[in-house]
Amino acid sequence: MNHILLRRFVLASVFVALAVALLPGCKPAEAPQAPPPATVTVSRPVQRDVVRWDQYSGYLSSPKTVIVSARVSGLIEQAPFQEGAIVQAGELLFKIDPRPFQADLDNKKAAVAQARATAVKAKADFGRSVELIKAQVIAPSDFDTTKASYGEAAASLDAAEAALETSRLNLEWTEVRAPISGRVSRMNVTVGNLVNGGSGQPTTLTTIVSIDPLYCYINVPESAALLYQELALRDEKGNVARANIACSVQLENEKNFPHQGAIDFVDNQVDVNTGTQQIRCVINNPTTILTPGLFALMRIPASGRYHALLIPDAAVNADQDERYLLIVGADNVVRQRPVKLGALFGNLRSITDGLKSGEKVIVNGMQFAQSGAKVIPHEVPVPTQSLDAMERDTATAPIAQAIPDMRTAAQSDSRSSSKVHQ
Template sequence: MSGARRRLGSVLYVLGATAGLALSLSGCQRGKASAGAAAPPAPDVSVAKVKLTQVHVWDEFNGRVIAIGTVEIRPRVSGYIQRVAYAEGEEVKQGDILFVIDPRPYQDALDSATAQLAHARATAQLAKLQYTRAQALMQSSAISHEEFESHRGEYETGNADVQAAQAAVATARLNLSFTEVHAPISGRAGRAMLTPGNLTQADQTLLTTLVSQDPVYVYFDCDEQNYLRYNALMRQQGHAAQGSPVRVGLANETGFPHQGAVDFLDNQVDPATGTLRARAILPNPARQFTPGLFARVELDGHGQFKALLINDRAVLTDQDRKYVYVLGPNDTAVRRDVQLGRVADGLRVVESGLTEGDKIIVDGTQKIFFAGAPVKPREVAMDSALSGAQTAMN
């Protein structure tokens, strides 16, 4: 037993010595690797000087395109549709025929009224002759007073019958003209709700809709704070909000390429939403605006002022704070918290946090892992940085 123990002790000793030697060699190798590693080079970054310039800031709202004129076309007489006289979805001019209702019953009614008028005129002419003769006979006392009054009554009744018959003819002619349904305004016609052979009811059946095309309205809601600020600005400038310029862009357009003007402000703020309904009017010669489309509206509500501008590409976010890296002493990246405003001419207005002359890092911020890190700056213009950002987004 003692010999076995000695042999086991010898084996454990050899294993321990081997493990110690391995650990020692591993530590030496790690030390050599650490000693041989060099510090990483400073990253290349693009820096641009903060831009101080006169800016014109616009406020953006969401709106809807609405036609100035919208008409529901309904017949003014009952009857069967004989013809649809327009191309669905196409533009029509004021006075163009849209539908034709079977005119034959109304032509017959006009002919009958015309005949009644002729009969009434003949009867009235006879009554006039008899009344004229009765006047002569009355002067010579050849007829009684009662007979004279009877002839005069027939004469006046004949005149009244003629006027009633004339009115009946006018009504029948008007109803006949209503069998042709004309466009009351110029605009784009919708689909025909009835096809030939269907019965229409006067003033009830919807035949189609018609919307005007040029110009158009764009309605949008202005919040209470902006409305109060606009009012104050307008009082300072000495003119009303109506006529203020607006810029409009559609959902598939970049920027706001269309120009218009405010022509209406509602007379009260909606207490439920805290907004005021406003309306702009825009020309639409190319028919780009279709009623019902979503539109982005920019309203000029600030006037001109000097501001510091930077590229949005340089702005980073730390929870709820915005910051940029400013080029500091010895080409280091210094963090600077900023308060940002609206966009002006494609650049972001800086309300606080930067000063004129500061140079900010606009490209390569992803290579900066901590504030104070060394960088290798390459100076560019802020506008060039803007162009690069737009190219990257496209």
């Protein structure tokens, strides 16, 4: 009996254990919780009047370069200039020993005096012979002789005076003076050396380059050259040089294009090998900080002021050839919006089509936002420091007078001008 009771107790315990083990499986499974909406940063586009600029790399060149050579032969006595300094036109650079030329000048002066005395005597003899021939006192042959003597004496005086002038010039050329104002190079010949002058192979003493103003040469694409020509024609200037299109230049270690100028020359043909046309801008250089041969970045206005919608360039997404923005609507749902891009102003990109003022654009957290998904937007203003700096810089810069109107500028803004053309 006890054995039977024990067996029933064991079976009951197993049944209870099985019931307890199967009891949780009878409850309905709980549904997984949906993740909360992602938090993203949004900004509304900035509305600003802007000017679109084209930028090109170029190089500086001097309008005038003079090779200073000796005009007379002799010994260098002085070289009273500092190498690499700024010299003014007429400033003494070299002095050649003047004594041989002074002696020659004195000799020529004496020759002139002698020739003048002979000419005076011959003139007097000819005057008397005129009266005597009228009175038929002398023979015609004697009259002809005095007349010829007078002509010969006058010619000799002219030759002596010409020789005197040559000697005076030679003495003057012993002082080698700067023909232009500019920066002088090093001395090719130092004091104590003999130099050759004249029309043979004159000795090169130094070189001078003008530095104020300077030229900046650039090569622009054919499309840009046609645009600038169109601007000139709209202002009835005929060509780009006469349109006085403004330009500004900065060096490698500079910012905000501090050097102002204007286009004054466009080459007469397009290079068929590169498809570019050379343009020259003349830049004022009163501080002489600009040096011929330096590479520089030139900026040219490609439009007038026009109204633009600007957003951070980092907010623009790409899907193959399409550019789009992620817009957060009033229901906080993300929508993908194709847009057309304009020019770049600092780190802000202008949007010419596909965006309205007041719309919220995702500028940060785009990796957590998908089209059709709900998000939690955190709105911040668009940073405009780079745009403000550009506007401060261009506020005092001369803007080209031949510029398109606002409608044309807005349409042409779709042409990318943010690249630096090589």
